[in-house]
Amino acid sequence: MSGRVSVSFRLNGSDCTAEVEPRQTVADLLRAMHLTGTPVGCEQGVCGSCTVIVDDDPARACLMFACQLEGRSLRTVEGLATGGRLHALQEAFDEEDAVQCGFCTPGFLMLAAAALEHDPFLNDDAIDALVSMNLCRCTGYGPIRRAIRRAAKEARRAP
């Protein structure tokens, strides 16, 4: 009785149409499309590992149904690097050893990318508040904070 519905949206800059079951979340759809860069941890909005960017805001991909993407723009970690070059945040996470098992990393990258797009002048308090929104079970947050601070500096220097 649920049927399948067709949904058209922009995915990492390209137009895309998918057939989905209404009960599929954005996270489910991404995995069905083999975009496995968006990991799913808690499926209840708490851990932040599934964070993606919808239009210009960060969103928990596990708390949005795929059919709600109609006409919107979705960005995932797969779209962060452009023209074969890593995003400043990805470089900084590498430099600062902000990755251990890597499960939380895409969520942090997308959250921080959205935050830097909203405000490249993120101060340390804002960075602390930001990293407290996602769970990392390995690195202890210090390297993640340093990486975001480094990328913020880069973003301010960029022309």
Next chain:
Amino acid sequence: MKPAAFTYLAPRTIDEALSQLADAGGDARILAGGQSLVPAMAYRLAQPSILVDVNGLTDAPPLAEEDGRLEIGPLVRHQDLRRLSPQRPLGALLSSMAEKVGPWPVRCRGTFCGSLAQADPASEWALAVVALDVNLTLESRQDGPRSVPASEFFAGVMATTAREDEMMTAATIAELPGATRWGFSEFGRRTGDYATVLALALYELKGGRMTRVRIATGGAEAVPRRLSEVEEALEGSAPSKPRFLQAAELAAEIIDPLEDYQADALYRRDLVRSMVLRALQQTTR
């Protein structure tokens, strides 16, 4: 877990949404920000057979400040309230409370009205509407709009007096007079999650004395409410530490504390004492 199957409807107008709710005869749920409903569906605590997604409504009124009132429509997100101007007391109060509602990604999608409909006893907005005597507009196809004072809206933990075919289409808050002092305090174990206990204190300072005192707590009892005995104890006196301590003590005594895995009755009373005291102390900052 994954949500059970449902039929997805995406109405374009409020009337269309109200018709869909009425036709469903109780089997439908409104989907607003989805930040409470989707987790409940993933746990299969909620298994609606129809979801009426209101995010595409073209006639939902935006956040509007006019005629000394703030009107909050059904698609106003927590994050929109973060952006209210702090120049006036109401804007300053709501934007500072908004910062405590979940993490930023949740604030970008979750709605003010959805939060009230969810009726979590520790919701910041549930506390705010009770303390500020907010009028809520509930609409159905059958009866049209009706107005419900916030104090009559909450019926228990996650329960309200709204009917299944009703949609909250507005929350209307009167501006606060310029002389209003306010303080807000909450305690939670985890950043970005619901608090355990919250308190809000408001009064107007006239000739050095507190008038129109309002003290309300959330998370302490099954529903947030104003503590009239505490308000009366403070009314007409000058703000001072001993007065505030007395008031906090009284608040801790008179509440009928919730007990759950987060806090037993004794601990909740302690938290109420501390949160009411902190909220009052903040009013003199």
